[in-house]
Amino acid sequence: MLEIRFHGMGGQGAVLGALLLxxxxxxxxxxxxxxxxxxxxxxxxxxxxFLRIDERPxxxxxxxxxxxxxxxxxxxxxxxxxxxxxxxxxxxxxxNYRGKPDEVDLGVKLSKAATVDATAIxxxxxxxxxxxxxxxxxxGAISRATNWVRVESLYEAIREQFPxxxxxxxxxxxRRGYEEAEVWEL
Amino acid sequence: MGFTKMMDxxxxxxxxxxxxxxxxIPVYPITPQTELINHLAExxxxxxxxxxxxxxxxxxxxxxxxAAASAAGARxxxxxxxxxxxYMEEALWMPPGRRLPVVMCMVNRAIAPLGGLRPDHNDSLxxxxxxxxxxxxxxxxxxxxTIIQAYRIAEDRRVYLPVAVxxxxxxxxxxxxxxxxxxxxxxxxFLPPYRHELYSLYPEDYRxxxxxxxxxxxxxxxxxxxxxxxxxxxxxDEEYAKRFNRRYDGLVEEYACEDAEAVLVTxxxxxxxxxxxxxELRAEGKPIGLVKLRGFRPFPTEEFRxxxxxxxxxxxxxxxxxxGSAGGGIVAMEVARALYPLDDRxxxxxxxxxxxxxxxTINQIRYMAERVLEAYEKGRVExxxxxxxxxxxxxxx
Numbered sequence: 001m002l003e004i005r006f007h008g009m010g011g012q013g014a015v016l017g018a019l020l021l022x023x024x025x026x027x028x029x030x031x032x033x034x035x036x037x038x039x040x041x042x043x044x045x046x047x048x049x050f051l052r053i054d055e056r057p058x059x060x061x062x063x064x065x066x067x068x069x070x071x072x073x074x075x076x077x078x079x080x081x082x083x084x085x086x087x088x089x090x091x092x093x094x095x096n097y098r099g100k101p102d103e104v105d106l107g108v109k110l111s112k113a114a115t116v117d118a119t120a121i122x123x124x125x126x127x128x129x130x131x132x133x134x135x136x137x138x139x140g141a142i143s144r145a146t147n148w149v150r151v152e153s154l155y156e157a158i159r160e161q162f163p164x165x166x167x168x169x170x171x172x173x174x175r176r177g178y179e180e181a182e183v184w185e186l
Numbered sequence: 187m188g189f190t191k192m193m194d195x196x197x198x199x200x201x202x203x204x205x206x207x208x209x210x211i212p213v214y215p216i217t218p219q220t221e222l223i224n225h226l227a228e229x230x231x232x233x234x235x236x237x238x239x240x241x242x243x244x245x246x247x248x249x250x251x252x253a254a255a256s257a258a259g260a261r262x263x264x265x266x267x268x269x270x271x272x273y274m275e276e277a278l279w280m281p282p283g284r285r286l287p288v289v290m291c292m293v294n295r296a297i298a299p300l301g302g303l304r305p306d307h308n309d310s311l312x313x314x315x316x317x318x319x320x321x322x323x324x325x326x327x328x329x330x331x332t333i334i335q336a337y338r339i340a341e342d343r344r345v346y347l348p349v350a351v352x353x354x355x356x357x358x359x360x361x362x363x364x365x366x367x368x369x370x371x372x373x374x375x376f377l378p379p380y381r382h383e384l385y386s387l388y389p390e391d392y393r394x395x396x397x398x399x400x401x402x403x404x405x406x407x408x409x410x411x412x413x414x415x416x417x418x419x420x421x422x423d424e425e426y427a428k429r430f431n432r433r434y435d436g437l438v439e440e441y442a443c444e445d446a447e448a449v450l451v452t453x454x455x456x457x458x459x460x461x462x463x464x465x466e467l468r469a470e471g472k473p474i475g476l477v478k479l480r481g482f483r484p485f486p487t488e489e490f491r492x493x494x495x496x497x498x499x500x501x502x503x504x505x506x507x508x509x510g511s512a513g514g515g516i517v518a519m520e521v522a523r524a525l526y527p528l529d530d531r532x533x534x535x536x537x538x539x540x541x542x543x544x545x546x547t548i549n550q551i552r553y554m555a556e557r558v559l560e561a562y563e564k565g566r567v568e569x570x571x572x573x574x575x576x577x578x579x580x581x582x583x
Contacts (some may be wrong), residue, residue, distance in 0.1 A: 019362055023192050026364050032192065034362040037583060059458035061325070061357045063545045063583045086581070 002148065003064045006049040007083045008073030009131055017073070017135030018049040020161060021142065024153035025053045033058040046077070053148060070106075071142060072096060073134045075119065084108070090186075094142050096134050101184035109186075114145035116181040125173050136170040140177025151178050188372070193365035195358035198326035199265070199291050199351070200225030201365075202333030204235045205373040206289075209260040212240035212251035216270040217303050218355030219293040223265060245270040249277035249290075256286040259382035261337065264288070267355060268295035271309045275316075281348035282317025282408055287340030287380070288348040289333065292320075294454070295355045296542045304543025305354035307453060307506045311482070311516045313350065317408050319415055320483040323353040324457045326365040331432055334373055338422045341380050344414040356543075357455035368430050376429055412484040419481060437486040440493070442468055443475030448499040448562040450555050451477045453517065456503065456539075456546040463551040473562075474555050479517065487524040494525055499533040499567075501558035503551075505540040514538070514571040533561045539574040549579040 004021075008014030015036045022032035035050040050064040069092035070083060077083050078095055087093070090111045093104055096118035104113040118134035118141070126133055136158060143151040154174050159167045193201070199222045203211070211230075213223045229235040238255075242248045245266050256262045266274055271292055281288040292313075294305040310320060319339065323329045329351065336349040353359060420436035427433035442464050443449060452460045457478045464476045477493065477500075479486070493500070504515025512519055514536030525531050537554045540546040554574060561567050575582065 019192060022362060026192055031364060032362075034192070034194075035357065036360050037356065058363065059461045060548070061361060061455040061458045062547050065547070065581045065583075 001052055001054040001058065002069070003067050004051040004053070004069045004071060005064050005067040006047075006051060006071045006073065007077045007080075008047050008049075008135070009077070010045045010047050011131040011133070012047075012073045013133050013135030014047045014049050014073050016161070017071075017139055018051045020136070020154065020157045021139055021149060022051060022053070023157040023160070024149040027153045027156060028149060030055060031057050035061065035063070037063065046082070048082070068092065069094065069146075071138055073118070073138055078106075092146065094138065094145055096138060101182050104184070111186045112145060112183065114141050114181050114183045116141040116177050118177060121173060121176045121180065125169055125176070136173040137177035140174040140179070141181035144178045144181040145183045151175070188367055188369040190364050190366040192362045193326050193330075194221070194360050194362040195323075195326045195329050195353050196222035196293070196360070197225055198330040198365050199333060199353075200229060201367045202330040203263050204229050205367065205370060206263075206334050206337045206377055207261065207374070207379070208235070208237050208263040210238045210240065210252070210255035210262045211264065212242050212248045212255065212262075213264050214242050214245050214248050214266070214270065216245075216267050216295075218295055218305075218359045219265045219267045219270070219291065221359070222291065222293065245274035246277050249274045249280065252288050252290070253277065253280040253284065253286055256281065256288045257284060259380070261380040262288045263290065265291035265293060267293040268297050268301070268309045271313065272297060275313065278313055278316050278318065283404075285346045285408075286348060287337070287346055289336045289340055290348070290350055291329075291333070292350045292352040293355050293359050294352055301542040304356050305505075306541050306543060307352070310350060310352040311506050314483055314516070317347060317412075318483060319345075319347055319349040319412070319419075319481070321349065321351055321419075321481055322454045322479065323351060323358060324455060324478065325358060326361070326363055327432065328434060329353050329358065330365060330367060331426065331430070331434070334377060335422050335426055337377055337380070339415065339418055342418045342422075343383070345411050345418050346383075347408065347411050347415065352454070354455045361455075372429060376426065416481075416484050416486065416488075434480055437479075437481030437484070438489045439478040439480060441476040441478060443477070443496075445473060446475030446497060447473040448501070448558045449475045449477045449493065449497045450551070450558055451479055451500060451502045451517065451521065453479045453482070453503070453505065456505065456551070459546060459548060460551050463548055463555060467552070467555055472555075472559055474559055482517070482520075485520050485524065490521055490524040491528060494528055494530070494532050497532055499535065499558050499562035501535040501537060501554055501561075503537050503539055503546075503554060505546070507538060507541060518571075533565075533567050535561055535567055535569070536571045537574050538571070541575060544575060545583045547580065547582055550574050550582070553577070553579055
């Protein structure tokens, strides 16, 4: 079982991003589970989402305290203690970050890190926003860096979630995340 | 055609309602129930669900309207949580008292001020004396299936009581897993249209307004209906399993209990986590099993008396508090009453955990299971009631 923790700000799409990843995994015949943990529905507050992917049905409903991987949707959250907490030795980090992946230091030895400037890509595609929507860009970076899901499965999940122009913009965001992500591996 | 997709508990509940062809939905929004009624409003707006959606000014009115619509012959649904359920409480007594088969979702959320937006079971358990049947669900799939079952149970002539389908906010309501919605035609075969029988089940002398002369008899008949509901819940689950290939074992499920000497009793979403922990302990050769309490009303007294013959120690996980009680949480007290008349009673332990919406973790479940095993091995209980969250068992969000 793969246990992934998403960290984002309310409004960046962490919950929907995790759901799209779960749907893409489900399309590929896997079992997936998404558990969001947030307070009230509000923009700007910290949002944590737990995502599990497995070959067989997932039964546990508890939080993920020692994730195999973290996905960080906002650069400001990389330094936050809650984001790093419990990340497993040899884990994976996929970050919205302008720097190189080999510069990433989360205080634990990683097996893989990927970075992408998701904020810049989001601004290109969706325009300037107080809270940039970075979820679909990060999904592209995930698909580039890992074998969790194929990028085509993500496109399908995105198009089903957002029919029409919004879907195409998000597919474009995902494609650019896939193409522009830089990956470092141990 | 039926289909399977990623669905959280609230979306699954909306599908359960839609497939049950509910006709009237009076509701007032409250976190974590809001997405459920959003889904229903959208289904109605798209013309997929032919129901009257009544926007009311509060939960009390929601239940008053639900009772009235049910009395007028409609199949009715509503939903609430925490403060909303408490505010609704006065009206909650109406459907059982008038023998109206209303179905509602209680999307569990801790009651303020000792809780935030996340769940414990105090809001629904507080309603245990009202005459509502209460079924607790573990995940989205069970929510969807249980709502369809609930209408069959509520509308059964032997029962004619309202049913609360309870599931925890966030851990079920917002947790998405692959969930199957059955084919509408197959649900229609399973759940025929509601045939309204107003007052038909009342005692003769209770029907004459304004003063029911035999209230005790009317109450006794509700009690009898609760007793009959035990069999009906099992039958309905059995038939559902035959048609749809998913079963929940009626009021109580025993999981990995073969040759178990001790068991842990859980309710709701924590059961899924407990399955994983119990599997690990079994793999380590520990003689422990899991009992999932699905039906709290009617309470499965007979099943617990049967279990008492097989298991020597029972640990109850109470995601609730009853301050100043005879001892521990609400579920443990029910279990104790069920076991009391037996000559040979198993040891009984009670654990408070997951209060005010905190997570129930793997470490906590393992700890509780080990305490029950320890009691079995020593042949005595060292602590009758334990507040597990006050112990340092690792991070708890």
